[in-house]
Amino acid sequence: MEERYDPQKVELKWQEYWSRKRLYTTDTDASREKFYCLEMFPYPSGKIHMGHVRNYAIGDVIARYKRMRGYSVLHPMGWDAFGLPAENAAIKQGVHPTQWTHENIGYMKEQLRRMGLSYDWDREVTTCAPEYYRWNQWFFLKMLEKGLAYKKSSFVNWCGSCMTVLANEQVIEGKCWRCDSAVVQKELDQWFFRITRYVEELLSGCERLRGWPENVVAMQKNWIGRSEGVEMDFPLEGTDGKVRIFTTRPDTLWGATFVCLAPDHPLSERVAADKEKLAAVRAAYGEAGEKEGVFSGFYAVNPMNGEKIPVYVASFVLMGYGTGAIMSVPAHDQRDFEFAKKYDLPVREVIVPGEKSGEAGTSAAPGQRPPMQEAYDGPGVLVNSGRFSGLKNDDAIREIGKYIEEKGLGKRVINFKLRDWGISRQRYWGTPIPVIYCGTCGIVPVDEKDLPVILPEDVKFTGRGGSPLLDSEAFLKVKCPKCGGEARRETDTMDTFVDSSWYFVRYCSKKDEEALQRGNIAYWMPVDQYIGGVEHAVLHLLYSRFFTRVLRDIGILDFDEPFTNLLTQGMVCMETLKCPEHGWLFPEEVKDGACLLCGKEIARGRVEKMSKSRKNVVDPDHLIGRYGADTSRLFSLFAAPPEKDLEWSDKGVEGAYRFLNRIWGIVFRNREALPRSEPLPSSLPMTDEASRLLRKTHQTIKRVTNDIEREYHFNTAISALMELVNEMSSFQPLQDGDRAVFRKSLDTALVLLSPFAPHVAEELWEAAGNEPSIFGQKWPEWDEGIAREEVIELVVQVNGKVRAKVMAPPGLPDEEIKERAVSEPKVRGFIGQKDIRKIVVVKGRLVNIVTSNEG
RNA sequence: GCGAGAGUGGCGGAACUGGCAGACGCGCUGGACUUAGGAUCCAGUGGGCAACCGUAGGGGUUCGACUCCCCUCUCUCGCACCA
Numbered sequence: 001m002e003e004r005y006d007p008q009k010v011e012l013k014w015q016e017y018w019s020r021k022r023l024y025t026t027d028t029d030a031s032r033e034k035f036y037c038l039e040m041f042p043y044p045s046g047k048i049h050m051g052h053v054r055n056y057a058i059g060d061v062i063a064r065y066k067r068m069r070g071y072s073v074l075h076p077m078g079w080d081a082f083g084l085p086a087e088n089a090a091i092k093q094g095v096h097p098t099q100w101t102h103e104n105i106g107y108m109k110e111q112l113r114r115m116g117l118s119y120d121w122d123r124e125v126t127t128c129a130p131e132y133y134r135w136n137q138w139f140f141l142k143m144l145e146k147g148l149a150y151k152k153s154s155f156v157n158w159c160g161s162c163m164t165v166l167a168n169e170q171v172i173e174g175k176c177w178r179c180d181s182a183v184v185q186k187e188l189d190q191w192f193f194r195i196t197r198y199v200e201e202l203l204s205g206c207e208r209l210r211g212w213p214e215n216v217v218a219m220q221k222n223w224i225g226r227s228e229g230v231e232m233d234f235p236l237e238g239t240d241g242k243v244r245i246f247t248t249r250p251d252t253l254w255g256a257t258f259v260c261l262a263p264d265h266p267l268s269e270r271v272a273a274d275k276e277k278l279a280a281v282r283a284a285y286g287e288a289g290e291k292e293g294v295f296s297g298f299y300a301v302n303p304m305n306g307e308k309i310p311v312y313v314a315s316f317v318l319m320g321y322g323t324g325a326i327m328s329v330p331a332h333d334q335r336d337f338e339f340a341k342k343y344d345l346p347v348r349e350v351i352v353p354g355e356k357s358g359e360a361g362t363s364a365a366p367g368q369r370p371p372m373q374e375a376y377d378g379p380g381v382l383v384n385s386g387r388f389s390g391l392k393n394d395d396a397i398r399e400i401g402k403y404i405e406e407k408g409l410g411k412r413v414i415n416f417k418l419r420d421w422g423i424s425r426q427r428y429w430g431t432p433i434p435v436i437y438c439g440t441c442g443i444v445p446v447d448e449k450d451l452p453v454i455l456p457e458d459v460k461f462t463g464r465g466g467s468p469l470l471d472s473e474a475f476l477k478v479k480c481p482k483c484g485g486e487a488r489r490e491t492d493t494m495d496t497f498v499d500s501s502w503y504f505v506r507y508c509s510k511k512d513e514e515a516l517q518r519g520n521i522a523y524w525m526p527v528d529q530y531i532g533g534v535e536h537a538v539l540h541l542l543y544s545r546f547f548t549r550v551l552r553d554i555g556i557l558d559f560d561e562p563f564t565n566l567l568t569q570g571m572v573c574m575e576t577l578k579c580p581e582h583g584w585l586f587p588e589e590v591k592d593g594a595c596l597l598c599g600k601e602i603a604r605g606r607v608e609k610m611s612k613s614r615k616n617v618v619d620p621d622h623l624i625g626r627y628g629a630d631t632s633r634l635f636s637l638f639a640a641p642p643e644k645d646l647e648w649s650d651k652g653v654e655g656a657y658r659f660l661n662r663i664w665g666i667v668f669r670n671r672e673a674l675p676r677s678e679p680l681p682s683s684l685p686m687t688d689e690a691s692r693l694l695r696k697t698h699q700t701i702k703r704v705t706n707d708i709e710r711e712y713h714f715n716t717a718i719s720a721l722m723e724l725v726n727e728m729s730s731f732q733p734l735q736d737g738d739r740a741v742f743r744k745s746l747d748t749a750l751v752l753l754s755p756f757a758p759h760v761a762e763e764l765w766e767a768a769g770n771e772p773s774i775f776g777q778k779w780p781e782w783d784e785g786i787a788r789e790e791v792i793e794l795v796v797q798v799n800g801k802v803r804a805k806v807m808a809p810p811g812l813p814d815e816e817i818k819e820r821a822v823s824e825p826k827v828r829g830f831i832g833q834k835d836i837r838k839i840v841v842v843k844g845r846l847v848n849i850v851t852s853n854e855g
Numbered sequence: 856g857c858g859a860g861a862g863u864g865g866c867g868g869a870a871c872u873g874g875c876a877g878a879c880g881c882g883c884u885g886g887a888c889u890u891a892g893g894a895u896c897c898a899g900u901g902g903g904c905a906a907c908c909g910u911a912g913g914g915g916u917u918c919g920a921c922u923c924c925c926c927u928c929u930c931u932c933g934c935a936c937c938a
Contacts, residue, residue: 173935215859215933222858222934229938247938260938288936316936326938334856335936417937537933638880639867645931647867655880658895665895706871716869719879726879795875800919802875840918842874850918 001671001767005664007628011759015116023775024118026074028523035071036524037063038504038563040532040540041078041125044104045085048111050572050610050636050648051533053620057633058569058642058712059531060117064755065708067118068779074524075118076507078125079105082133082496084162084178087429091463097429098457101128111620115629116758122510127499132506133431134452135515136498139547140434141445142554148194149423151443155264156422158186163465164426165190167495168419169223169539174286177539185286191433191492192420195546199224199416201560202545211565213643219537220545225417230401231323232410234259234300236271237308243267243300246322246415249332250404251396254385255350256307256327257340259300260293260314265324268313271296284315291316291339302327303409305386314339322415330375337375347372351380351393421543423495428459428468430493438480438487447481453489467491500540501547504530504562516556527563531642534568541566567712570645572636574616576605584615587650607647618648630757631657637714637756659722660760663753666729667746667764674768675739677747686737693731697745698787700724701780704752718756724749751777795846796821798830814841821847 002009018024039059042052063075079101086097105126112119125132143149157166161181165188170177195202203224209217229248236242243259261268263282272278277294284292293314300311316335317326330340331349340347353376382391388400404410424433432453434446446453456475459468469475469491480487504527508520541563548562577585579595579602589596610617623632635656640646686694700720707717728749733739746768754761754774765774788810794817796804804826808817818839821827827849834851841847 213859218859219933225934225937227937245938249938286936291936314936316938318937321937328938333938335938338936415937534932635880641868644861644868649867649881651881652867659880661895710871715867716879719869722879793875797875797919800874805875838918840874842919845874846919848874848918 001668003668005661005760007630007660007760008625010763011114011116011629014759014762015113017762017772018116018118019113021773023773024075024120025122026072026120028520029072030523032070032072034074034524035063035066035529036074036504036527037066037529038074038076038507038527038531040530040536041080041500041503042108043080043083043085044101044108046104046107048108048620050618050620053115053623053632054572054636054642054646055531055533055569056112056115056117057636058567058714059529060115060633060758061637061708061714061755062529062531062712063118064758064775065779067775068751068755068777070778074123074507075120076123076125077112077117077119077121078123078503078507079108079127080496080500080503081105081126081128082430082493082499084164084427084429087427087461090429090461094461096457098128114624115620115633118758122512123507124511125503125506127496127503128429130452130454131515133455133499135502135506136431136494137434137446137451137453138448139498139502139550139554140494141448141451143193143550144435144445146553148197148550149191150194151189151191153187153189155185155187156190157183158188159183162427165422165424167422167497169421169542170497188424190422190424192422193546195421195543196416196418198546198549199226199418201549202418202542205545205560208561209566212563213534213566213568216534216537216541216566216568220542223418223538223542225415227415229322229413229415230404230410231413232303232404234302234327236311237299237301239298241267243311243325244323245325245327246413247327249329249397250400251382251385251388251391251393252329252332252350253302253304253327253400254382254388255329255331255348256302256309257330257346257348258309258328259311260317260326260328260336260339261296261311262317262319262324263313263315264319265313265317267325268296271298271311272313273297278313281313281315286318287315291335291342293339293343295343310345312339312343320419321417331372332375332377334375334377337372348384349376350382350384351376352383353378353380421495421546423498424492425495426467426492428455428461428493430496431455431498432469432475433490433492433494435490436478436480436487437490438483438485440485441480441482441487444480444482444487450481455493467493469493497540497543501543502551504544505551505557518556521557525557526559526561529565529567530563531567531569533571537568567642569642570640571609572646572648573607574610574618574648575607576614576616578603578605584613586615586617589615609645610648623653627653627657628759630660630760634660634718634757638718639715641711641713641715643711659725660757662729663725663749663764664760666725667767670742670746671767673733673739674746675736675743677743677768677770678740680740680744684737684740685735686741687734689731690733690738690741693727693745694741695786695789696724696727697741697748698782700752701748701782702787705779705782708755714756717752721749721752721756724752748780750774751780792844794821794844796824796827797846797848798827799850800848803827803830810844817841817847821849 037059039055063073067073081101086101089095089100090097140149157171159166159176159181161179162176166176171183174183176183203226206217206221227248229246230250231244231246233242233244263285272294274294281292281294293312296311296313298311299308301308328336330336330347332351380393382389382393382396388396401412432455434453436444438444456472459472461468476489478487478489505521506515508524509517544562551557577590579585580600581598582595590602593601595602635653638656639652703720704717707713728745733742750761750765762774766772791807792810794806794808795802796806804824806820806824831851836849836851838850
């Protein structure tokens with residue numbers, strides 16, 4: 001054994017060993033309980049970043065821990081390999097996306113291997129491989145059969161920079177989720193997946209996502225956006241037309257003073273006389289600022305009270321929700337209120353706060369009170385609402401809803417925000433959509449036996465708009481499968497989120513096995529622990545929940561939810577550095593608080609998520625090159641609990657490195673004197689120090705185990721290990737019993753350390769004379785009797801303040817504890833002449849003596 | 856605006872069902888060893904001279920509150936003209 005810890009040497013040695021022994025290949029083994037541990041697979045962008053390091057370190061600890069607990073563990077990895085960056089690289093640098101992607105995968109795979117992650121590479125998935133994406137196509141055909149895939153023309157989100165369509169979920173604050181450029185609406189003929197068919201199920205399923213973070217579940221519900229209301233028609237006066245509106249507040253129907261149409265409502269174009277103004281309203285459509293509107297010239301009749309009210313076209317009304325038209329009640333809706341103020345429309349109160357009409361604050365008739373400053377949307381009682389006046393408004397919502405249905409004026413409906421998932425992409429690097437357009441037969445699906453429809457390699461990347469597939473004669477020209485006539489292939493490809501919606505199912509079978517083997521899937525699925533970033537709270541996770549249900553309904557799966565437990569890890573953050581002259585600086589461009597380029601003093605900015613643009617990044621290659629994978633993993637697990645943001649600290653990394661060096665030193669110093677590993681005899685003569693160390697060892701097993709089991713709190717688990725190691729490093733064995741205890745502590749510490757820092761644990765395990773691999777070891781168990789303290793330090797409080805500490809054996813009767821506490825001299829002083837009113841004893845912890853306050 | 860979460864030493868963070876606030880690490884201070892120390896080891900380290908005071912601020916419940924209840928402030932994240 002070497003005196004100095006050389007992480008590079010140790011890590012490469014064991015990575016080679018693990019791979020040679022095929023330690024992490026997994027087989028379907030029905031005799032054992034399974035555990036499916038999955039981390040979100042990466043897009044092969046070129047290199048891994050610290051976010052990946054953290055994500056995969058977390059997953060690896062869980063996988064290794066569960067293995068040692070005796071589970072049959074599935075821990076796979078793969079590549080989300082279709083996507084725009086590859087195609088953009090092809091346009092910019094002339095490298096084919098296939099080559100670019102595979103080179104990146106090669107590099108990143110080596111990086112993951114270098115991290116010592118326990119993946120079963122026999123199950124590696126690469127989504128851009130025809131063997132993989134043929135199943136995307138197969139699912140598409142099945143969905144087409146079931147009416148779950150369909151084509152329609154509609155306004156869709158268009159990213160001009162990516163030159164493709166985006167699904168609603170992929171538009172973040174009006175911008176493209178990938179490149180951040182503005183998204184515009186464009187009318188296109190597109191393929192959709194009918195996710196809305198499962199909307200109720202996706203929503204109610206949220207209640208069963210017990211193992212998911214609440215905020216993610218909330219985001220899912222929010223996105224699905226269920227609301228109950230009524231739809232009813234307002235006839236247009238002087239015509240035989242009508243406007244259908246949707247409202248969740250039928251209790252305010254008597255307060256409607258105008259009707260608003262969305263700018264792209266079919267009626268808007270027809271009714272708006274002033275086309276110029278209409279254009280202005282359309283310009284403001286969807287913008288968060290000032291509300292714009294134009295009077296149409298028409299009036300609608302409120303069916304509840306026969307009142308004639310003006311019809312406007314308004315920029316704030318959305319065609320994509322409800323019916324694209326609303327009744328406006330300015331008194332009770334802030335948006336309507338603002339609009340009414342701007343266009344000088346009447347405000348009529350129909351709900352007043354309170355339990356009954358005529359309560360305090362409402363004694364004056366609404367008209368005599370000062371004008372409203374803002375809409376009132378709280379609860380209250382109806383006024384000026386015909387026969388419904390006097391009802392509490394939540395009762396009125398029900399009653400009026402019923403009344404509307406009885407009178408045939410409208411119906412109660414449930415609306416959702418969730419729209420169908422637009423999956424067509426006008427780009428090359430994705431799964432070809434397997435349909436053919438025939439002049440005589442129309443849209444014809446590709447025959448199952450002709451799958452996969454292969455993405456042609458031989459295409460030109462010009463970057464001048466339009467998919468390269470449009471220029472590929474060989475791809476484009478095809479015979480119609482129905483009539484045999486000349487036909488044309490679909491050139492749009494699928495959204496890459498299709499690829500990631502089922503990859504976890506593919507992992508259940510090995511690369512060389514049939515893709516969708518039921519037995520494998522039934523054994524491994526669902527995923528027991530899924531780990532990834534919160535940025536997919538809606539996107540990928542919602543799509544996967546949808547796909548799981550589709551796969552269930554075509555008979556591949558027999559459960560509803562793909563991910564039983566979800567851990568969304570926090571971001572990796574670091575302080576930003578800015579030079580007054582050179583802007584953002586990389587940490588290596590700064591020395592002693594000054595810019596290396598110009599020597600000026602730099603400003604330390606706030607701690608933010610690591611990003612290349614702000615240059616507050618640490619390159620995993622450098623980190624591993626300097627400290628090794630074990631230190632890198634250990635620090636990212638120690639610095640914060642996994643679900644919280646982690647602040648990067650170079651000093652903290654050194655602390656982790658020091659810790660590993662300390663254990664190394666302990667083994668090195670004792671390498672000659674270590675006795676054989678044997679179970680400890682029950683009665684072994686040993687010094688007090690040794691029995692303390694033994695107790696600490698059992699306490700540490702307990703703490704580490706509980707901390708892992710309790711929400712994967714690795715930071716506290718590691719701190720417990722540090723305590724044990726600190727104690728071991730100052731331990732001096734004096735007799736055989738002591739040495740046996742020391743040996744036991746050392747072996748235990750190494751096993752407990754092994755999920756976090758696998759290489760160094762493995763090396764020291766061997767150096768201490770044990771047979772590799774340490775990962776063949778069972779997770780240790782603690783003995784509650786040994787872990788228990790022999791004497792307990794009882795805290796004695798007088799009136800809630802700590803005044804003394806007394807030693808007592810555990811299990812001492814309360815009466816005796818009280819006596820000892822009261823007779824403690826220091827305590828006597830604080831009691832003085834006061835009467836003891838009461839003594840509270842908390843078993844094994846403290847005594848609180850409560851006195852009267854005089855004296 | 857709505858929804859979720861968080862506020863604890865100089866810093867990252869501990870404290871499971873109310874029971875010694877500050878585990879562990881970083882930093883800092885002193886010492887040892889050294890030609891040297893940005894290596895290593897040892898000791899100390901919330902504030903205050905002290906009584907005491909301290910978990911964003913204010914109230915409350917309790918023998919006892921970082922923890923439970925009410926109010927206020929600040930920050931982060933998500934959604935956002937969704938009728």
